[in-house]
Amino acid sequence: MASRRPEAYTTTLYNKAVRSHDVIVIGAGVIGLSLAWKLQKSGLRVLVVERGEPGREASYAAAGMIAVCDPHNDRLMQPLAEISAAMYPEFVHELEDESQEKVDLRNEGVITFLDPSSYSALHPKSKALTAEEVVTIEPGVVPRANAYFLPESWVDPRLLCSALLRAFKHRGGDVASGSPVLSVTDNEVRTEQTIYHAAAIVNCGGAWAGQLMPPNPTRPVKGQMLCVVPLAHPTPHPPVLRHVIRATDVYLVPRSDGRIIIGSTLEEGGFDKQVNPDVIQQLRSSAESILPAVKDMRTHDAWAGLRPGTPDGRPLLGKLAPNHYIAAGHYRDGILLAPATAEVMAALIEGRTPEIDLRPLAPNRFQR
Incomplete structure (x- = not known):
């Protein structure tokens, strides 16, 4: 079934020779790349904007544990964690098939x-x-x-991000890297190099997310x-x-x-x-x-x-403004939650109802 484009979709680039996009994802860590790949598979035209080299920040530094059984997990996060862990075998199978790269998923426990x-x-x-x-x-x-x-299972997050990037590009996705985002307005992302336009913009900026679309307390x-x-x-x-x-x-x-x-x-x-x-x-x-x-x-x-990190240790998942979304603040669980985060955020962006209640993770929950 073809995906619905974001409701605000318009072609905002006046130069028709320039490729236009439906969605801009800011941040090329495991969360941003998983979401971008998901949206691109759905038929949307996606641009990932990354301040440095894709997959080289928190995701590159991670151990890769899919720690769904950890007794220290937040009980409000556990439904999303269970869904995400259950998605991993098929997620990896499809990813390795599309990218032709292995991610070293292991299941010994x-x-x-x-x-x-x-x-x-x-x-x-x-x-x-x-x-x-x-x-x-x-x-x-x-x-x-x-x-x-x-x-529990685990993966090599460096291999995971490499495979996600390759699969996303294989699907026709675009990546602009090496230039930090300076500002985000309605349908516009401005970097040191150029200005990009899209109907929907998603902040997956990891530890830098609070600098991109404030106020958010990452x-x-x-x-x-x-x-x-x-x-x-x-x-x-x-x-x-x-x-x-x-x-x-x-x-x-x-x-x-x-x-x-x-x-x-x-x-x-x-x-x-x-x-x-x-x-x-x-x-x-x-x-x-x-x-x-x-x-x-x-x-x-x-x-x-x-x-x-965030004040309560839970990620920020949801809509910030009519055209702006956020998927950030996953703290120690970015690898674990990547498949499910991509699923629920894609649903929001495409105008569908996510399968899980995201109210405990609403990005405005810290505002008084």
Whole structure:
């Protein structure tokens, strides 16, 4: 079925040789690219405007956990999280088919060590583990108290964004990168390089979203991480880790090529992305205490990303003005919520009713 164009759609570019667009998506992270791909598949003409290089900010820095069973999840967010996690297998299948790129979706599950005082209820699919069961499942792990198995998946977010970008372009989508947005008015997005027009404009600017279409209270929350890799061996070795490991002080996320991602901090420090060697060493030490094999691995790289936070930790999803929308503030759940966010936002933009109640996530909820 053909998609409905936004109600305000008009061709606002007077030069007919210039390609016009129905929707401009500001921000080429996992949220912006997922929405742009969804809209382009629906038959709309979409332009993504990115201040830097597509997929190189918070999405590039993420670990990629689809943490739908985490007992710390916001209960008001859980319906959207459940829908999004259930969408992932088909989302990835279609994405890999269109892009001809793999995103390393893995389903082995998570071993988590919880602090009972930090949550009110476990996810129904959680399964308690004894120390012996932990070692049986993951022989290299040093068990801690309150261990549980969570049937979750994860992806490589760098591969995910690369595939999204390629699939979007394959569908005929346009990307303008390398120039920050200076202003947004009715049907107009102005950058340092040019002016773009569209009937609908969507703010998917991540940590920078608050600077694009104020007032919205998004802010950057810094997270430092590192990647370790096995030392070279003359003969193939089995993987050091098969499951994601989450504890109160650290998490470890294995990649299919043998790398392990270790994270992460939560720091309120503006737009600073400087890496602190002492913090990285502390993360590594915490990882070694759970997985001693990390001691024999070398640090490949370390980085910091800026998560888009909000005052209540929930994203802003909805309409800001007649032609303006926002999908930002996903904090630590951008990877988890990308498929469902694209689905509900596409429904709003196309004039359909989303399948989930978005009132708890309304962008005006902080206005008094």
